[in-house]
Amino acid sequence: MTDTELLTLFIRQDERAVAETQNKYGRICRNIAFGLLGSREDAEEIFNDVLMRAWSILPKERPKKLLSFLAVMTRNLATNRLDQYTAQRRGGSAQNAVLEELAECVAAPGSVEQTVDAKLLDDALVRFLDALPQEQRSIFVLRYYYALPLQDIADRRQISLSKVKATLMRLRKKLNEYLTEEGFL
Amino acid sequence: MTERDLFDAIGRLPERFRTEAMELPANTADKTALIQAGSSEAIHSTDAAIRQHKTEKPFSGKLRYLAVVASAAACIAGVVGIMHLHGGSDDDIFVAESVVTDVREEAPETETEPVQTTVTSEAEEILTVRTTEKAVTTAKAVTTGKQQGSTAQQTGTTAAAAVQNSRTTAQQTTAATAQRTTAAPRQTTTTGTTAAQPCTTTQSATTTVCTTTASRDVDNSLYPGPNYHIILRPVAYFSDDAAWLTDAEMTTLNWQGENEIQYLSEILVTYGTLVDPSTDADIPAGDAAYTIKGAAGHTYFEESDLNTDIDLYVHNSSDVRLPTDKDVSGIIGFRTMTRNIIHVQNHLGIAQPDERDTDIRPYSNPEVTYYMYANSNCSDYQDDPFNPNRAYNVNSAYNKILVYNKALSSGAGLPSTSITYNTVTVRGNRENPYTQSSKTGETFYDGVVIEYNVLTGEMRVSQSLQQGEPIPQHPMPN
Numbered sequence: 001m002t003d004t005e006l007l008t009l010f011i012r013q014d015e016r017a018v019a020e021t022q023n024k025y026g027r028i029c030r031n032i033a034f035g036l037l038g039s040r041e042d043a044e045e046i047f048n049d050v051l052m053r054a055w056s057i058l059p060k061e062r063p064k065k066l067l068s069f070l071a072v073m074t075r076n077l078a079t080n081r082l083d084q085y086t087a088q089r090r091g092g093s094a095q096n097a098v099l100e101e102l103a104e105c106v107a108a109p110g111s112v113e114q115t116v117d118a119k120l121l122d123d124a125l126v127r128f129l130d131a132l133p134q135e136q137r138s139i140f141v142l143r144y145y146y147a148l149p150l151q152d153i154a155d156r157r158q159i160s161l162s163k164v165k166a167t168l169m170r171l172r173k174k175l176n177e178y179l180t181e182e183g184f185l
Numbered sequence: 186m187t188e189r190d191l192f193d194a195i196g197r198l199p200e201r202f203r204t205e206a207m208e209l210p211a212n213t214a215d216k217t218a219l220i221q222a223g224s225s226e227a228i229h230s231t232d233a234a235i236r237q238h239k240t241e242k243p244f245s246g247k248l249r250y251l252a253v254v255a256s257a258a259a260c261i262a263g264v265v266g267i268m269h270l271h272g273g274s275d276d277d278i279f280v281a282e283s284v285v286t287d288v289r290e291e292a293p294e295t296e297t298e299p300v301q302t303t304v305t306s307e308a309e310e311i312l313t314v315r316t317t318e319k320a321v322t323t324a325k326a327v328t329t330g331k332q333q334g335s336t337a338q339q340t341g342t343t344a345a346a347a348v349q350n351s352r353t354t355a356q357q358t359t360a361a362t363a364q365r366t367t368a369a370p371r372q373t374t375t376t377g378t379t380a381a382q383p384c385t386t387t388q389s390a391t392t393t394v395c396t397t398t399a400s401r402d403v404d405n406s407l408y409p410g411p412n413y414h415i416i417l418r419p420v421a422y423f424s425d426d427a428a429w430l431t432d433a434e435m436t437t438l439n440w441q442g443e444n445e446i447q448y449l450s451e452i453l454v455t456y457g458t459l460v461d462p463s464t465d466a467d468i469p470a471g472d473a474a475y476t477i478k479g480a481a482g483h484t485y486f487e488e489s490d491l492n493t494d495i496d497l498y499v500h501n502s503s504d505v506r507l508p509t510d511k512d513v514s515g516i517i518g519f520r521t522m523t524r525n526i527i528h529v530q531n532h533l534g535i536a537q538p539d540e541r542d543t544d545i546r547p548y549s550n551p552e553v554t555y556y557m558y559a560n561s562n563c564s565d566y567q568d569d570p571f572n573p574n575r576a577y578n579v580n581s582a583y584n585k586i587l588v589y590n591k592a593l594s595s596g597a598g599l600p601s602t603s604i605t606y607n608t609v610t611v612r613g614n615r616e617n618p619y620t621q622s623s624k625t626g627e628t629f630y631d632g633v634v635i636e637y638n639v640l641t642g643e644m645r646v647s648q649s650l651q652q653g654e655p656i657p658q659h660p661m662p663n
Contacts, residue, residue, distance in 0.1 A: 118190070121186070122194050125198065129202060137205070137206070
């Protein structure tokens with residue numbers, strides 16, 4: 001089934017849209033969530049959330065690339081879940097409440113300096129990626145944006161697992177050098 | 186800067202990177218698309234790949250088996266050679282293997298280098314190992330290629346079967362249509378033939394206003410009502426969006442000359458028996474004849490008219506005017522790509538199931554207004570459950586329709602005076618909104634609930650509510 005047909009099912013609010021999406025993109029979305037959360041159960045929950053949101057959003061919005069739309073949504077939901085878990089590991093809700101109260105005493109997290117730094121880092125990262133060959137760039141994004149397992153990346157890019165590992169190792173080294181040159185490290 | 190800062194920065198990467206990464210490599214994407222389409226090209230393409238691999242591989246058949254055996258033997262010989270070279274030390278063997286493994290992980294394309302530097306004296310034997318490994322790898326590639334080819338062929342076969350099925354369905358549909366046509370021959374009236382005028386595109390792609398006019402024919406046999414009325418329910422279909430016009434949009438539509446119904450996909454126009462308008466007090470004097478202009482030769486617009494630019498308006502012989510809410514007896518259906526319509530008419534063929542039609546006029550027989558309720562599965566219907574021009578849930582097997590006489594009902598209760606009738610007709614199903622299903626031969630009373638299968642057109646009486654019983658809330662329970 002093509003993406004256009006899938007979108008049409010979503011627009012019609014046809015329940016087959018859910019099943020077809022599971023068939024076509026379930027594996028990759030679950031793997032993205034699993035890559036970030038490390039739990040199959042969580043990954044399943046995240047994917048269900050993605051389907052539910054897609055069900056409500058897609059009739060109104062028409063993404064250019066359905067897979068990219070679903071993958072980004074999966075990544076965002078999984079990242080949010082990861083943040084929740086991280087906060088819980090820090091000490092649960094009681095400590096969070098204390099931290100939130102203390103946060104009023106220090107600079108706001110979105111201070112000008114932080115925002116500028118983040119923007120500079122964003123720009124640097126974009127320049128770094130733009131300078132890479134397309135395949136290396138894709139491997140980098142698949143691993144560090146979508147958090148896909150290495151084997152999935154190898155399958156998706158039709159290259160060997162060892163090549164994925166080698167490429168990522170070189171990219172990490174190259175990024176480290178680049179960020180050092182740019183003064184971020 | 187922490188790793189989290191970097192992770193967050195990566196999370197803010199522009200969309201182009203994210204989209205690019207998700208795209209398959211060009212060859213794979215092309216092949217996948219072809220295979221998904223069941224294209225024979227995919228099969229041929231994959232076959233070609235297999236053939237290419239075949240020509241490249243050094244061994245085949247029994248030779249491949251021999252190559253595997255030779256590979257194993259050469260491996261053993263290589264290990265023995267290494268042991269011999271390094272004095273048989275277990276530690277040395279372990280180190281040598283580790284080096285090879287690491288290099289393979291990091292740079293598989295240069296894996297021959299450590300072999301040459303580590304065991305120079307055994308170069309010939311090691312070279313043999315490499316060669317046979319490549320042979321095995323090639324053999325695996327060929328096997329994979331064959332599997333892919335097999336998958337593609339299966340996909341192609343499935344697609345071919347699907348095409349065959351659709352052809353069969355089409356034939357059946359055609360036969361059914363022919364039968365239907367025979368059963369209810371149309372009385373065709375053709376009026377208002379006008380040469381098409383050129384389209385005027387006012388906005389690219391989404392807003393195109395055309396002034397195409399053409400003749401039409403009208404199926405009067407289906408709607409033998411005593412009066413002549415037309416009601417228009419426009420729906421706009423845009424190139425990238427499908428939307429029903431709201432009531433507000435309806436009222437502001439300019440029906441006179443420059444209509445803005447873009448990309449109207451299908452229109453069904455029918456109405457009752459023509460009468461002399463001069464005898465009909467509701468039709469303004471001077472409206473000698475009405476013409477609905479649509480695509481050439483169509484009572485309604487066919488699939489082939491999809492995305493054609495159509496002006497639709499009602500006019501009489503000398504004027505063009507907005508159809509008023511008095512024009513209630515005709516039924517005009519619209520269908521877009523994603524919506525469907527079900528119309529209900531009574532045995533007189535005069536009912537327009539729309540609660541806005543509050544001024545239905547008396548006919549020679551008491552009129553019955555039909556209301557359709559969606560059951561709770563009808564997601565399409567939830568936004569406006571009372572508007573029958575909204576689509577039913579075309580994927581739900583049965584939709585419930587409550588039939589009662591609105592004019593005789595009081596408040597929220599069903600009529601205390603029951604009207605009987607013997608035919609309930611529902612028009613439209615998922616495949617063809619113009620099919621007609623009728624339930625006859627029984628006496629129905631107000632409050633009867635008809636279950637209508639939008640997939641098959643089957644109708645059955647589900648239940649009957651009592652006279653005076655409160656009208657159930659919608660959506661009706663399943």
